[in-house]
Amino acid sequence: MITHTASEQTVKVASGNAFDLTAVRRQTDFKVDNMKRVIDESFEVKLDNQKTQPTTIHTVEHMGRGENWDITAKSSDFTKIDSSTIDFPVTVPAKGETILTYTVHYSW
Structure with a gap:
């Protein structure tokens, strides 16, 4: 049972x-x-799957060095979740x- 949650909002549960x-x-x-x-x-993320079926892994990255950022190179497409999360x-x-690779460019 999950208490005190807002109606029609997303709830994340660590299972x-x-x-x-x-x-x-x-x-890198x-x-x-x-x-x-x-x-x-630049970063490299090695994703390993030991399951017997292909699996999509959501690699969530936080752009924590500043508000002005741009992904200048990437090995996979991404979705921007909010102003500092992809x-x-x-x-x-x-x-x-x-292997997921990406490069981020910050400016201030």
């Missing part, structure tokens, strides 16, 4: 950890130019892995 779906995220590049007031950083829905093959 546990999926041991057969894993993700390892690492930063980082550059700051204070004169131009920009930051460029979702990469990536289908990973059964018993396989997929």
Whole structure:
């Protein structure tokens, strides 16, 4: 039972950890130019699926370095959830892995 929720609103419930779906995220590049007031950083997310069927993994990333950002390179399409959150829905093959890469450009 979930109490104190607003009518017609989305509720997120954590139901546990999926041991057969894993993700390892690492930063692959980082550059700051204070004169131009920009930051460029790149990431790689290794998504692994040990299930017997293909699975879509939603890789939610938070653009936390500033309000002015742009994805300048990506290996998969994404959906902008709000001003600082994006979702990469990536289908990973059964018993396989997929590498998601992206680069974000911040300015201030």
